[in-house]
Amino acid sequence: MPELTSQKIPVTxxxxxxxxxxxxxxxxxxxxxxxxKYAVIVNEFGEIGIDNDLIIGADEEVFEMNNGCxxxxxxxxxxxxxxxxxxxxxxFDAIIVETTGLADPAPVAQxxxxxxxVQKNARLDAVVTVADAKWLSDRLKxxxxxxxxxxxxxxxxxxxxxxxxKPELAEVEARIRAINPYxxxxxxxxxxxxxxxxxxRGAFDLDRILEIEPEFxxxxxxxxxxxxxxxxxxxxxxxxxxxxxxxxxxxxEDMQSLSLRTSKPLDATKFMPWLQSLVAAEGAxxxxxxxxxxxxxxxxxxxxxxxxxxxxxxHQRKWKDGEQRESxxxxxxxxxxxxxxxxxxxxxxxx
Amino acid sequence: xxxxxxxxxxxxxxxxxxxVRTVAIGMPVIAVHFLGDQAxxxxxxxxxxxxxxxxxxxxxxxxxxxxxxxxxxxxxxVMGGDDGKLVALDKKGEAALLATDPKRRWIDNVALHPDGAxxxxxxxTAVVHSGKAEEKSFEVPSTVGGLAFxxxxxxxxxxxxxxxxLWFPNMAANAEIxxxxxxxxxxxxxxDNKFLVTAMHEPALHGWRLADxxxxxxxxxxxxxxxxxxxxxxxxxxTSGADSVIMWPFASKDGPMGKxxxxxxxxxxxxSMVACHPKQDILAVGYSDGTILMVRMSDGAEILVRRNGTAxxxxxxxxxxxTLLAFAAEDGDAGLLEL
Numbered sequence: 001m002p003e004l005t006s007q008k009i010p011v012t013x014x015x016x017x018x019x020x021x022x023x024x025x026x027x028x029x030x031x032x033x034x035x036x037k038y039a040v041i042v043n044e045f046g047e048i049g050i051d052n053d054l055i056i057g058a059d060e061e062v063f064e065m066n067n068g069c070x071x072x073x074x075x076x077x078x079x080x081x082x083x084x085x086x087x088x089x090x091x092f093d094a095i096i097v098e099t100t101g102l103a104d105p106a107p108v109a110q111x112x113x114x115x116x117x118v119q120k121n122a123r124l125d126a127v128v129t130v131a132d133a134k135w136l137s138d139r140l141k142x143x144x145x146x147x148x149x150x151x152x153x154x155x156x157x158x159x160x161x162x163x164x165x166k167p168e169l170a171e172v173e174a175r176i177r178a179i180n181p182y183x184x185x186x187x188x189x190x191x192x193x194x195x196x197x198x199x200x201r202g203a204f205d206l207d208r209i210l211e212i213e214p215e216f217x218x219x220x221x222x223x224x225x226x227x228x229x230x231x232x233x234x235x236x237x238x239x240x241x242x243x244x245x246x247x248x249x250x251x252x253e254d255m256q257s258l259s260l261r262t263s264k265p266l267d268a269t270k271f272m273p274w275l276q277s278l279v280a281a282e283g284a285x286x287x288x289x290x291x292x293x294x295x296x297x298x299x300x301x302x303x304x305x306x307x308x309x310x311x312x313x314x315h316q317r318k319w320k321d322g323e324q325r326e327s328x329x330x331x332x333x334x335x336x337x338x339x340x341x342x343x344x345x346x347x348x349x350x351x
Numbered sequence: 352x353x354x355x356x357x358x359x360x361x362x363x364x365x366x367x368x369x370x371v372r373t374v375a376i377g378m379p380v381i382a383v384h385f386l387g388d389q390a391x392x393x394x395x396x397x398x399x400x401x402x403x404x405x406x407x408x409x410x411x412x413x414x415x416x417x418x419x420x421x422x423x424x425x426x427x428x429v430m431g432g433d434d435g436k437l438v439a440l441d442k443k444g445e446a447a448l449l450a451t452d453p454k455r456r457w458i459d460n461v462a463l464h465p466d467g468a469x470x471x472x473x474x475x476t477a478v479v480h481s482g483k484a485e486e487k488s489f490e491v492p493s494t495v496g497g498l499a500f501x502x503x504x505x506x507x508x509x510x511x512x513x514x515x516x517l518w519f520p521n522m523a524a525n526a527e528i529x530x531x532x533x534x535x536x537x538x539x540x541x542x543d544n545k546f547l548v549t550a551m552h553e554p555a556l557h558g559w560r561l562a563d564x565x566x567x568x569x570x571x572x573x574x575x576x577x578x579x580x581x582x583x584x585x586x587x588x589x590t591s592g593a594d595s596v597i598m599w600p601f602a603s604k605d606g607p608m609g610k611x612x613x614x615x616x617x618x619x620x621x622x623s624m625v626a627c628h629p630k631q632d633i634l635a636v637g638y639s640d641g642t643i644l645m646v647r648m649s650d651g652a653e654i655l656v657r658r659n660g661t662a663x664x665x666x667x668x669x670x671x672x673x674t675l676l677a678f679a680a681e682d683g684d685a686g687l688l689e690l
Contacts, residue, residue, distance in 0.1 A: 053416060056433075057456065059474065061493050063512045063534045065553060076512065076534045076552060077494055084433055084457060087381070087395040087417035115552075116574060 008123040011082075011095045012199055013108050016130030017139050017146040018101030021159040025130055025191040025198070026098060034195060039085050039092040041078070043100045054092055056081055060100060062107045065114060072309065074111040079118055086121050094199065095122065102145045105129075105152040106287065106308055112204070113310040126203035129153035129183075130191065134163045137172050140179075140252075150176055151255050151287050151332050153183040154203035162189040178250035180332055181257055206303045206314055258336050263326040264349045265296035271348040275304070275311065278344060283309030285336060291329035294319065296350040366655040367645075371686040374408065376400045380679035383666035384423035386442045390677035391428055392666065392685055393421050399428070401444050402677075402687065413438045413446045420471075424463045425671055429471075431458025437471050450480070462498040462507070470498050470507050477509045479520040487520045497538040497549065510535035510549050515559075517547075529559045531566065537576070542585030546606050550576040554592060556599070560606060567608050569599055573621070578667075580627045580634065582648065587613070589625040589634050596622055596636050596646065615651045616644050620659065624667040624678075631673065637664025641680050656688055 016022045029038060039054035058077045065072035078097065085095065097108060105127050112124040129149045132139075136158075139146035150156065156176060161169055169187070176185065184201075186193045202208040271293065279286060289306040304313030319325050331341065379395040392400040396417050398410045414432035421430050428440045435455035439447045449469065452458060456473040463469055468481030472495035478488045489509065497510035501517075509516045514530040515538060529547065535557065537550035546567075548558040554575050558567030571593075578591035586602040595617035599607040616622075616636055624637035632648040641661030645654040657664075662681040669676055679685035 053434075057454075059494060061512065063493075063552075064532070076496075079552065080459065080494065080496075081457075084417055084419050084459075087379075087419070088433070 008121060009086075009089075009092075009095055010125035010200060011097060011112070011122050012125045012201075013105055013127045014096055014098045014130070015103065015105050015127060015149045015152070016101065016157075017132065017136070017143060017149065019135070020101070020130040020132040021157070021191050022098055022101075022130050024159075025128075025157065025193070026096065028191055029096065029195060029199070032195060036093040037091065039088075039095045041081055041095065041097045043098060054085075054088070056085070058097075060103060072110065072114065073107045074114055075107045078108065078111050079115050082118050082122055089121075094125070104145065104148050106148075109152070109204075109307045110310055113307060113312065124204040125199070126154040126201035127152050128155045128157065128198045128201075130157045130159055131172075131176070133158050133161045133169055133172050133187075137175050140175055147179060147252075147255050148287070150179050150183075151334075153180060154201060155198055156180070156183045156185045157188055157191060157193050157198065158185055159188050159191050161187045174250050175252070178252040179255045179257070182330060182332070204305065206305065206312070207316060254334050255332075256336055256338075257330060257332045258338055258341060259331075260329040260342065260345050261326060262345075262349065263324065265294050265325070266327050266348050267350040268295040268298065268302075271295070274344050274348050278341065279306055279309050279311055282333075282337060282340075286331050286333040288332045289330065291327065292316075293327045293329075294325040364653055364655050367688065368655060368658060371656060371688045372406050374402050374406055374685040374687060376402075376408070376679060376683040376685045378683050379681055380666050380683050380685060381418060382421040383668045383677045383679055383685070384421070384428050385425065385668060385670040385675065385677065386423075386428065386440070388670070388675070389442070389444075390668070390670075390675070390687060391423075391440065392677075392679050392683075393418055393428065393430060394683075399430075399440055402685075406687070409444060411440060411444050411446055413440055419457055419459055420461045422461045422463045424465060424467075427463075429461050429463060429469055431461045431471055433457045435473070437461065437469070439469075450478070450486075460495055460498045462500050464500040464505065465502070466505075468500065468505060470500065472498055472509070475511075477507065477518070479505075479507060479518075481505060481520070484521075489516070489518050489520070489526065491516050496534060496536040496552075499538045499540055499547075501540050502542055502544050508538050508540065508547055510538040515547060515549060529564060531557050531559075533557075537579060539579055539581070539588075541588070541601055541606075542581055545604075546601060548579070548588060550579060550590075556590065558606060560608075565608070567606055569607060569612070572597070578622075578624045580625045582627045582632060582634065583630050587648070589627055589636075591622040591625055594618060594621055596625055596634065598648070613648070615648070616646045616653055618642060618644075618659075623663045624665065626667040626669055626676075629669055629671060629673045635667050635669070635676055635678070637667045637678060639663040641684075643667070643678055645676075657686065 041056050041058045061077045062073045063076050291304050293302040299318050300315040303316045376392050380392045381395050382393040384391050388404050390402045397414050399413050401409050415434040417433040418430050431437050435452035437450040437458050439449050452473045458471050460472045470479045476488050476490050480486045491509050491511045493512035499508045505521050507518045512534050517527040534552035535549040539548050554572035556569035574592045576590050576592040580589045587598045590597045596615040598613040600610050620638040620640035623639050627634040636644045640659040642659040643657035665681045666679040676688040
């Protein structure tokens with residue numbers, strides 16, 4: 001989704017397990033006095049108590065592109081609805097896509113990677129996941145969909161915090177961070193979050209893949225900042241929590257993140273084929289990937305992002321004087337083949 | 352056609368741009384059809400602009416929102432909108448409400464039968480209304496991507512995920528299903544009723560020979576095919592989606608099976624609209640850069656109708672006699688050419 005980003009209509013994907021509070025957040029977005037008009041694609045008509053002729057019912061129909069590649073599922077209904085909405089360009093400022101509680105966000109995101117017409121007119125802004133502070137820990141155990149939604153999120157609205165104790169809240173946050181340390185996390189009651197924290201995030205804007213540092217020591221009201229390398233939040237091989245800068249750390253058995261970092265330059269002729277073959281072979285496990293790369297003999301920063309097997313990347317800008325040229329990559333996924341990824345990454349260093 | 356006389360010695364392309372009567376529609380246009388001698392430019396929202404031979408414009412309000420689909424049989428234009436309404440516009444410029452979706456769902460597709468029957472779809476449901484008979488509806492497994500009536504008999508092709516359903520609204524027989532993995536959007540019957548072709552979400556066409564359901568894969572497009580037009584007599588199917596017109600041969604009993612398509616009029620732009628002349632082997636071609644050419648199928652000779660440099664061409668149509676060509680770009684910049 002390069003150039004002309006600003007003219008494209010931003011699309012926010014709103015996910016969350018049943019009962020977490022998606023509709024509450026949606027109603028707030030639609031009723032608050034912000035001077036913007038949203039087109040909303042929903043699954044259940046009638047839940048939204050607001051009269052708006054730009055609320056469209058969808059059926060969450062996915063189909064497989066290229067005759068059956070599971071990682072190339074896209075939301076065909078979204079393609080159609082976005083095309084229809086574009087006839088009313090100028091009547092709204094942004095689009096919100098609400099998914100059902102059981103939906104996998106990947107087909108929605110992939111629709112923006114593969115469909116030429118969708119890309120021309122709209123851009124994916126962020127995946128926002130509403131989570132129920134009281135029940136999320138349980139759902140992470142018994143509902144793979146809930147785990148997917150947390151892993152996929154750019155923004156997590158941890159809702160109903162008034163229904164849990166402080167230790168319970170710390171517990172659920174630690175569980176979230178074990179899966180996804182990169183998302184922005186907001187604690188809310190009745191989804192009282194500043195709308196600027198969930199809308200217009202630019203999370204899929206290659207130019208804004210700047211902060212791929214984990215966030216988990218930066219949130220919370222009583223944190224003290226440790227000068228500490230966060231590059232190893234994967235690999236805690238114990239499933240009990242341990243105290244770490246005030247937050248417990250968990251290791252999630254099947255969903256993790258993996259971050260890689262090096263200050264040695266990468267060889268682009270090795271790295272690109274490696275990354276492509278990695279997502280081709282392991283894309284089913286890799287939900288999201290992002291990176292800022294420093295290649296040898298290249299004065300530009302290269303940035304990329306991916307969803308399962310789909311990748312997009314571009315030269316972003318010149319490395320600034322005095323800026324440390326280092327490469328950072330993150331993967332969030334299920335049963336990530338950590339050693340394989342680490343070894344592969346090592347082999348891409350310029351020798 | 353006297354104008355079609357390209358001079359082989361001429362270095363530059365023959366142009367008829369000075370014969371075009373330009374019309375400013377003043378709204379984005381998604382389709383154009385002739386109602387008698389009037390060209391009806393269908394807007395992206397709410398209105399149709401009727402333009403008569405003198406270039407006078409009159410606007411008619413047909414929908415309360417976006418216009419999503421359009422079909423015409425020459426006597427009327429039928430449109431479906433995001434207001435859940437199906438509206439017909441006749442030669443007198445009078446709009447009539449034909450149907451309203453009870454749940455106010457978008458009317459995504461519409462098709463017209465030569466005997467006056469109309470079909471439309473909302474979500475997974477296709478509806479047929481013919482003559483004085485009651486409406487009949489049929490539900491397919493996923494959202495309808497396209498509708499087309501067979502040229503003979505009352506038979507409706509309903510395109511959806513993983514294939515096309517052929518439904519006979521007046522018969523008790525089960526619907527036939529033509530399967531092919533993927534999402535099928537546009538659908539057309541060949542005029543001789545022997546072939547069915549769909550435009551897929553992927554940049555490809557898929558075809559079936561109706562006698563034996565044999566598959567025809569038509570691939571190699573850089574972009575999705577959004578415009579298809581049968582040449583006079585149905586000998587070939589002209590398509591958009593590439594930087595030249597792709598024409599698939601359908602004259603033989605095997606259709607395009609095992610054959611290469613003809614390619615005409617390559618430009619540094621994507622073909623966005625095609626419209627074959629109703630009587631002669633000539634077609635009009637609109638491009639993503641605003642260019643419009645007329646192309647002779649026998650030798651690929653080109654005549655320039657409109658220069659490049661504007662919004663994509665989104666509407667292109669001949670009148671029934673083939674004496675008038677109407678066109679419009681996405682931004683509402685339109686024109687009429689009399690031959």
